Amino acid sequence: MTNNILVLGAGELGTAILTALSLLSPPGTKISVLLRPSTISSPSPAKLAFLTHLKTLNIAFLPGDITSPISNLAQIFSPYDLVISCLGYSSGPGSQIKITQAVLEGKVKRYVPWQFGADYDVIGRGSAQPVWDEQIDVRDLLRRQDGTEWIIVSTGIFMSFLFEPFFGVVDLDLEDKASQGDDEGIVVRALGGWENKVTVTTPEDIGRLTVMIAFAEPKVGNEIVYVAGQTVSYGRVADIVEGVTGKKVRREVWSVDFLKRELVEDPENVVKRYRVVFGEGRGVSWDLDRTFNGQRGVDVTDVEVFAKGKLDSSQRINRSRSTASPSESDYRHFASAIRRAPNEASVLVETGTHLLKRYDDPGYQRSYNQAFTSFPKNVGFNNDLSAAQPDMVEGLDMPEFHPFPVREQLGGAATVYSGPQATTLPHLAREWKVPGKDMILAQTQAGYDGACMVFGRKEARSFLESPDPAGHAFISTFTTNGTTLNIFDHYSSESQGQVKYHQYPTSNSFLISTYEDFKKSRRQLRNLEDDAKEASEKLRDELNEKWRANHRSPVPPDVPAEAGESKDSNNSDYGDEEDPNNQLLAEYCTTFLIIRMTPFFQELNQDKSCVQMPAPSYAISPANNEDDPFTQVSPVNSGFTSPNGPTLPLVTPPQSSEDTCHPLESSGDIGQANGRGHRRTRRTRKPDVIMNARKARRKYEDSSCALLPFMVEAVC
Structure with a gap:
């Protein structure tokens, strides 16, 4: 052995x-x-x-x-x-x-x-x-x-x-x-x-x-x-x-x-x-x-998959911005704070303050550490799993979807939280960890978050009778521990009647190694936020317009316009009709399994089978250029200097018109393993008690749902 x-x-x-x-x-x-x-x-x-x-x-x-x-x-x-x-x-x-x-x-x-x-x-x-x-x-x-x-x-x-x-x-x-x-x-x-x-x-x-x-x-x-x-x-x-x-x-x-x-x-x-x-x-x-x-x-x-990322993505996520860059003092303050960060909350505050954009739009909000309690259970990729619970999501408030009755028509797939102001059809989620902690686990959690958001968008596009174009994605997540930043695209595909949910790494970088890295990462994140907001608003407008077009009725000239309008179905009051999401609000699983949590994501099939698939490593650049294994030839040093891995951010490909989208084809897919890893984390939720992926794998290798190391199906 x-x-x-x-x-x-x-x-x-x-x-x-x-x-x-x-x-x-x-x-x-x-x-x-x-x-x-x-x-x-x-x-x-x-x-x-x-x-x-x-x-x-x-x-x-x-x-x-x-x-x-x-x-x-x-x-x-x-x-x-x-x-x-x-x-x-x-x-x-x-x-x-x-x-x-x-x-x-x-x-x-x-x-x-x-x-x-x-x-x-x-x-x-x-x-x-x-x-x-x-x-x-x-x-x-x-x-x-x-x-x-x-x-x-x-x-x-x-x-x-x-x-x-x-x-x-x-x-x-x-x-x-x-x-x-x-x-x-x-x-x-x-x-x-x-x-x-x-x-x-x-x-x-x-x-x-x-x-x-x-x-x-x-x-x-x-x-x-x-x-x-x-x-x-x-x-x-x-x-x-x-x-x-x-x-x-x-x-x-x-x-x-x-x-x-x-x-x-x-x-x-x-x-x-x-x-x-x-x-x-x-x-x-x-x-x-x-x-x-x-x-x-x-x-x-x-x-083709590689080319989509290489040729399309980097231009969007790395595009220049009209706003001023952060100062070197901002960078030094951020780097110092991250090195001293004792827990996830500290990392969240510092990254939110120094890296993320605050929108002057009361209808677009952030939600922190809230479980997707209204999200439908047992839709395939989340069978028998507790709800996803991102550290943060960004999205539109439910009232923004007036007159479209989004909760009534799309249910918890769109309004993932309960309440009249629920974040609706979010397109961006984040997972934080403390420096030195398990970023593989964060990637697993982001995979589960992304699958839920993809499912919601898919339901909305189905209502519009206009599915997203094959080959592109609109949902994004990122993970960070304050020192590294990893950005992912998410999408679904269907083959032989089975829907599979995929996670694709689009960019990774260091945050505190240099001032230039800090500026680059900040620019990428803010471009990512802008693209997610644009995609959310475009989808909202399409839903509202279709509802108006299908529900126009003549109003008597002597009746005020308001009287001819229908009651806002976004209201959580369903009268004699049971709220279709009430049954989804309670946590119902008291036991859980953990299977191997790896960034080699799994395909999630509707029959509950998981097939382990590949994903690129986290390493952003070699620690030692002298040890770069593909340093073979280079125009400068007569050695083949291997280029860094591609950066694959958001794109607007030619075939998608003006849609904001990402490359669809992926070498990495998320699976039930990801969801179970997410479940374990959210049930403990202690920021400094983060399971190492390899220890988790060893401890639970005998689980009935444990994935074998290679391309093996595990029926859960």
Whole structure:
């Protein structure tokens, strides 16, 4: 059994693997990460925040340096049952073979080397990228021995590379092009030809799938395992970009001959070396049906989903504002207050004061820590669960929906609270935690909150006989502990008669690491608030207008206009008719179960089954750029500097006219696990007693509703 695991490096991929290990490892598993001593002791606020995040995942820090002699590294590695190397080419020439030799000398039981990427056996020696010859040496060394079991995971390149300027495939310099009036400012280039294909996968999916492979039954060992987010032609990439942006792209082909001439003129440019290899097309793509995720039916992020977030979202949530930015003294005050915050209430007050917007609109309100007691029970995703209880929601008061009788027509799905001033059809909710506490739990709670709001909006659109366009979302949540900020979109989809509710991470950032981060996060939150308010008001106006149109009646000229109007059905007085929401007001569950609370959200099916699905990790940026596993090539330092994860905020796509909306397709879905985690929290509600996700998983693993670590259905 693999009980003691060491991950080498905590870059973008290392963080994804650490997060997946923390959430999916069997009970009793110890997880450590090898970091440079300078990283562990760094005074950098960004690194401190990142290390704090790893601590909340119960990750232990092991100081070490890959430049140490092989014998020293062997002693470091020997106590571990499994070593996963996430130290890429930035470690220098010879580092991959050195790490492998140390693993073998230390007699480590199982080893996952840094082989994430292409199929080096197919590419062969002597390619345009000479560093890959060392990868073949690693494979040869592993195949010649039988003391250590090895797993090579071939993943293709990071999906984000397709959209990064340095790689040259998609030119997304939209603002400059638009300012010049160039409607064809977006350029998509094919490396080698339009039918040439490339396999791409997100770091989050690589992390999750690697852990699934490591713990798979029957056991996987001494073999190459393929995974893929998608294998896509460059022609298909161009089609996707056109579909997402609604603009015609200019298509260019970089032939292999052209790419080779470019390399001859600049032989030390490692980016151009990579382009030649991908242009030739050998060993850089494989069919989905031969992949681990394809054979097991594991959902992953595809290029279209990624592109929607990359191309549409960042412009809306990061758009500039006309109001003045906060001062540096505001930032210093906020950072100091957050570092001293003793509980959730303190975090709530500080973030509300310094980050959130206060609207001068008496009909638009905030509600704090109120359970959705009027929300319908047993609608599928909340079967046998207590009501959601966000730390805060923003929405319109019920009287704003006059003359539409919103409570009578839509019930508790819209008016989630009782009373005549109930917040109605909210589009934004928040969850707070104390710094250093469990943000995974907050994300789980936000997933449940979001599903409830999506359900309410869906009911309203059904009344309007105009469902939201497929591919977009209008509901948002965010979670914060004052140091990190995570923003999510929420939506539903229907397949084969089953409705599923999804949660999609759109943005994550640090709040107190720098003044610039503080300003950026504040701008994102206020844009998010504006978009939610706009969506709420637009929906209200549509409901009111439809009701007026369907209930117009002639009024006698001698009768005052008021006499011809119907009684406001928003009134909570139902006369002889029982209020349809009264039965929903009481808490009725006295026992509860907790199943694994993970950010690998679950699909919620109407038949009450839960299917666990993927979601990106919380880590916003690597704690140690030197340990970034995908530091392969960069135009500046001859290393492939992996771009940060995409920011995926609110969007107004071309197909949605003037609607305020978000990208719909998601790699992460929320499930009953999320609701049960939420229920547990709301029943205790002590701000400083927050269950660690891994402890919760261990304690309740024998629950009849416990999800298995991988793609397993749990019928609750």
